[in-house]
Amino acid sequence: MAKRGDTTTATIEDVAAAAQVSVATVSRAVRGLPNVAPATRTRVLQVARELSYRADPNASRLAKGRSNAVAMAVPVLSGWYASQAISGAEAVLRDCGYDLLVLGVTPDGDSDEIVPQLHGFEKRADGLILVDAEPADEEVAELAASGLAVVTIGHATPHLQSIVNDELAAAECAVGHLTSLGHRRIGLIGTVSGNRRTRDGRRDGYRSALAAAGIELDPELEEVGEYSIQGGREAMIELLKTEPRPTAVFAVCDEMAMAAIKVCRENNLRVPEDVSVIGFDDHELAEVMDLTTIRQSVVANGAWAARTLMELMEEEERAPSYEPLVSATELVVRGTTAPPAG
Secondary structure (H helix, E strand, O other), X not given: OOOOOOOOOOOHHHHHHHHOOOHHHHHHHHOOOOOOOHHHHHHHHHHHHHOOOOOOHHHHHHHHOOOOEEXXXXXXXXXXXXXXXXXXXXXXXXXXXXXXXXXXXOOOOOHHHHHHHOOOHXXXXXXXXXXXXXXXXXXXXXXXXXXXXEEEEOOOOOOOEEEEEOHHHHHHHHHHHHHHOOOOOEEEEEEOOOOHHHHHHHHHHHHHHHHHXXXXXXXXXXXXXXXXXXXXXXXXXXXXXXXXXXXEEEEOOHHHHHHHHHHHHHOOOOOOOOOEEEEEEOOOOOOOOOOEEEEEOHHHHHHHHHHHHHHHHHOOOOOOOOOOEEEOEEEEOOOOOOOOOO
């Protein structure tokens, strides 16, 4: 057995003996899996550090017949949301000795084509994380019946583990902030892309908040565009054509909100003195832009998905249905919102 401070390569059995726990407990503790008492995990990790123990992913894959890789399917590889989710998952998987394979799937909720695009990945991966993708019901059933561990981010289904935002409540919070400031003519920059749960939830939250404030819905104040800076730009240009123009705008993502601010400035309108703007995401540039927004924890959601997938892959049997975990969102008030002029 390797001694503490010895240069001999320590084995998992060495760590288990020194920490006075089972090999299985060491395995779960060093990979960040649940069902390990905090004090036990701390002791195991301390012993592992002292013995310079590192989990050998090659040994694990040989013993269990696994690839020790996880696939992550995302609709827009270059998008901010996807990059944040990937970052959170990759950090957890790396610590667990797993590689991450990133796969692109058709955006815009083209659910009929999701599973065919993933054909063959199961030969290279032990589990799958679906990000903001909408598999059809029959595809969900196919994935659930395959025995493959699957977790979804941004789309809830009772047959798979998932983490989602309460999109409606978050959008209600955003627009409620504007109505509390006294705004009555509030525009929406929505989107035609992304999954239906997200885009419909944020639109419905906008409408619900207006109704709660006693404001009649004006269809002319709803504009949609692609989930991008250019989409936000085009939508804001159209909103400024309405008479009277809106005194505030809710954009369903920060990139669209930033584009809206730029369009206002190009038209000699001050933000927030003439037009208040609020976004959704808390993009890393939101603080630079002093943008009021709804913060969502995408990195944390990606990490949760990876940890949950690791746990599922350890289970012999899985529950027939799952309740989605609802991720927390938070209003972050900065300098792009203020009471309407006058």
